[in-house]
Amino acid sequence: MSDDRAASDDRRPRSVYGVGSEPDIRFSLANERTALAWVRTGLALIAGGVALSTLASFADLPLLLDLVSMVACLIGAALAVSALFSWRRTERALRLNLPLPAPSALPWLVGAVVILAIALGGYALVDALDRL
Numbered sequence: 001m002s003d004d005r006a007a008s009d010d011r012r013p014r015s016v017y018g019v020g021s022e023p024d025i026r027f028s029l030a031n032e033r034t035a036l037a038w039v040r041t042g043l044a045l046i047a048g049g050v051a052l053s054t055l056a057s058f059a060d061l062p063l064l065l066d067l068v069s070m071v072a073c074l075i076g077a078a079l080a081v082s083a084l085f086s087w088r089r090t091e092r093a094l095r096l097n098l099p100l101p102a103p104s105a106l107p108w109l110v111g112a113v114v115i116l117a118i119a120l121g122g123y124a125l126v127d128a129l130d131r132l
Helices: 003-009 025-056 062-095 105-131
Strands: none
Touching (some): 025 062
């Protein structure tokens, strides 16, 4: 057994690295960078949620800000988990020379951002009209 084969036998998760053949390293590394970008996005949402939670203690809207904070943290956590599953699916497809799977988290993230923007924009509009 060659040294390359012995080293690849130790790689985990075996459900990913134990199938197919080694893909072009550029594609595998691009897949990893994409997964890490999704994890960074999740961390940014969690950090934003923590910041909003801290801000809620100083504002007159603690319930609203706490709710938005909780949603941001939960979406951030879900994105991190989704990044792992997406990386696994894509890496297996690369190794098996199959078509790449469609992104699963992107439509949900876009939908959540649109809903949140509409809700907060509506709240700001109602607040501005009340001040008139």
